[in-house]
Amino acid sequence: GHGYPGELKATLIGEDQLQAKIVELAAAVAADHELDSPPLLICVLKGAVTFTTDFARAMPIPSELEFMAVSSYGSATSSSGVVRILKDLDRDITGRRVVIVEDIIDSGLTLSWLQKNLATRSPAAIDVVALLRKPEALKVDVDVRYVGFDIPTEFVVGYGLDYNERYRDLPFVGLLGAHMYS
Numbered sequence: 001g002h003g004y005p006g007e008l009k010a011t012l013i014g015e016d017q018l019q020a021k022i023v024e025l026a027a028a029v030a031a032d033h034e035l036d037s038p039p040l041l042i043c044v045l046k047g048a049v050t051f052t053t054d055f056a057r058a059m060p061i062p063s064e065l066e067f068m069a070v071s072s073y074g075s076a077t078s079s080s081g082v083v084r085i086l087k088d089l090d091r092d093i094t095g096r097r098v099v100i101v102e103d104i105i106d107s108g109l110t111l112s113w114l115q116k117n118l119a120t121r122s123p124a125a126i127d128v129v130a131l132l133r134k135p136e137a138l139k140v141d142v143d144v145r146y147v148g149f150d151i152p153t154e155f156v157v158g159y160g161l162d163y164n165e166r167y168r169d170l171p172f173v174g175l176l177g178a179h180m181y182s
């Protein structure tokens with residue numbers, strides 16, 4: 001059992017299912033980068049940290065790693081659309097092929113903002129790999145090449161995803177019980 005008894009409604013995506021999909025995604029991204037220099041993975045803190053570390057280790061080619069911390073949700077359960085940079089990249093990405101690594105695309109506002117922001121820094125290419133996407137929650141059109149799972153518009157936590165900073169440590173993706181946020 002996990003450390004949050006009675007707080008989750010169900011498991012949405014179990015550990016094995018997550019890890020199998022990550023191996024697939026890593027192979028797909030690597031195949032498209034084989035002839036190039038190592039892709040620069042941009043982990044979008046904090047939610048993407050778990051996915052990024054598993055993803056990088058599942059890739060059959062070398063990659064490099066950078067972190068960017070942005071926040072759009074604050075402590076609300078739905079996106080405000082206001083994106084703040086909490087921590088910027090440490091390096092110049094001019095001429096690099098970058099891969100934005102996200103845990104989830106919900107409204108798409110964070111990613112849309114990030115793609116525009118990074119595009120101004122003249123990278124050779126920007127790809128996106130997202131573990132989860134809520135197709136029915138999208139508010140903006142975002143171009144995402146690699147997606148792990150399309151999921152229903154429900155509040156999901158675990159595997160990096162939080163509610164008020166909790167549940168990030170769960171090794172699976174679960175549905176938060178309605179009594180925990182309403």
Ligand code: PRP
Nearest residue numbers: 046047071072073079106107108109110
């Ligand atoms: C969450 C999630 C994505 C973003 C998706 O991050 O990790 O980055 O929201 O939502 P959107 O598509 O509606 O913009 P959050 O802002 O909660 O910060 P965190 O990663 O630190 O939890």
Ligand code: MN
Nearest residue numbers: 045046047048
């Ligand atoms: Mn995030």
Ligand code: MG
Nearest residue numbers: 047073161162
């Ligand atoms: Mg969050």
